[in-house]
Amino acid sequence: MADQPHTTDCRHDHVAHSHELRSEEVIDAAASMASAMGDPGRLRLLELLFDGRHCVSELAEETGDSMSAISQRLKILHNARLVTRNRDGKHVYYALADDHVRNIIQQLFIHSAE
Amino acid sequence: MADQPHTTDCRHDHVAHSHELRSEEVIDAAASMASAMGDPGRLRLLELLFDGRHCVSELAEETGDSMSAISQRLKILHNARLVTRNRDGKHVYYALADDHVRNIIQQLFIHSAE
DNA sequence: TCCTCAATTCAACGTTCTCTAAAATGATTA
């Protein structure tokens, strides 16, 4: 609500924007989703979930990281709605939330490998 | 190279992975790309670039943030190969790197708005 | 050359992140 730190004395002409701008809520949600994918340890987990659900101990075994670390990473991914969580007996299984998430991650990988 | 903090005593069977895993380099590149998009201030800049190139002072004016802050955000986006940089006289113009980046951001917004 | 505008860099500061290690919770089996 305070005045903004507007340090520009720019005198040259700027063209107005021709497209709709997203609301702050959408920007924040999208940023927090991207942020959740923005860590190598978490992105590796998402990749491991590409072939279906996996439980925490399995993911810990495959990555060589502690269960505590894996669990905390999964919690962040779950809060960002990127994975689902299901308890089955002693184990808790995580899986990719939907095909939309799948697509975003896949595109990210394709663009990065170029 | 040291031994891994492997705290699992898991006795139940795990199924082997049926898909190719990405190299650490690809994972790191993809994570740093996602991480660069994972901040509201930076994502807002990417959105503002959707209708074409803009210079730093223009983006500062539109967002109400300082040029220093904008410039540092753009540097991160540029390092992540999300935007291109071109000097034109006194001004430096930034633009989205390519349609691939466009798609990723668009999908991110669509999924977030749901 | 000197001055001005545009942009970048630097240093400092407070905030946020991510890990480890230990304690706590949930669920199954003896």
Next chain:
DNA sequence: TAATCATTTTAGAGAACGTTGAATTGAGGA
């Protein structure tokens, strides 16, 4: 119920992040 396995939570330490404000660089015009 007690014991055990799987997972989560908590607290704390160290690293990484993002901003502000000042100094610096780069380019153009007087």
